[in-house]
Amino acid sequence: MAFPQMFAILAIAIILPSVVLSTKYIVGDDQGWTINFNYSKWTPGKTFRVGDSLVFNYDKDNHNVFKVNGALFKARQVPLANTNNSLTTGNDVVPLKTAGNKWYICGAEGHCDLGQKLVITVLDNQSPAPAPSASNRTSVSGLASLIGAAIMLIFLF
Structure with a gap:
């Protein structure tokens, strides 16, 4: 009986950080x-990290999304040779890898x-975060709640 409980705790400990620490x-x-x-x-106060997503x-009939480089962004140009970079569904999720x-x-x-x-800077997961803002406090509070719940599960078993 101890093995299934320890397995559940280990699974929570491994999965919980990856779920909690990524942001859409x-x-x-x-x-x-x-x-x-x-x-x-819109971007100030947001900390974009590897593993997050945009x-x-x-409205897919009027807009699209192109991921471009800095030069094309500055020139406000889409890539001419590769139009496959366009996102056109109207609800596109872009993982920040x-x-x-x-x-x-x-x-x-x-x-x-x-x-x-839109231009953003994506930080590596190990990079120190900037000073917390009001929007970051909610995430920290949620993380604290989930960690507390995981600790309670340990004591229940």
């Missing part, structure tokens, strides 16, 4: 991915000029 960011929050929205004001919600700067634009004509562009 809805780009633009309630506004989604659209024109006339200032995404440079969710782009938008590597650290570094990431650039996203809408490929519809004129939409970058109307603000539909």
Whole structure:
């Protein structure tokens, strides 16, 4: 009887951190991915890390998402040779797999000029986080609750 309990505790200890520590960011929050929205004001206070993901919600008949490099972002251009980089479902999830700067634009004509562009910096999981903001406190509180629940499970068995 002790083995199944120890196995359950071990499974929780292994799975819990990976579930809790990744975050899905809805780009633009309630506004989604659209024109006339200032995404440079949306990013402050958010700490993007490897393992997190971005969710782009938008009207697929009017918008799309291209992951581009810094030069294309600055020039507001989609990649000419490879249009397979476009996301077009209207509800695209982009996993953040590597650290570094990431650039996203809408490929519809004129939409970058109307603000539909996003640049973020993704930190490695081991990088120290910036000072906590109000939005980060909620995540820490949730993490503390889940750790507390895991500890209680240990004492129940």
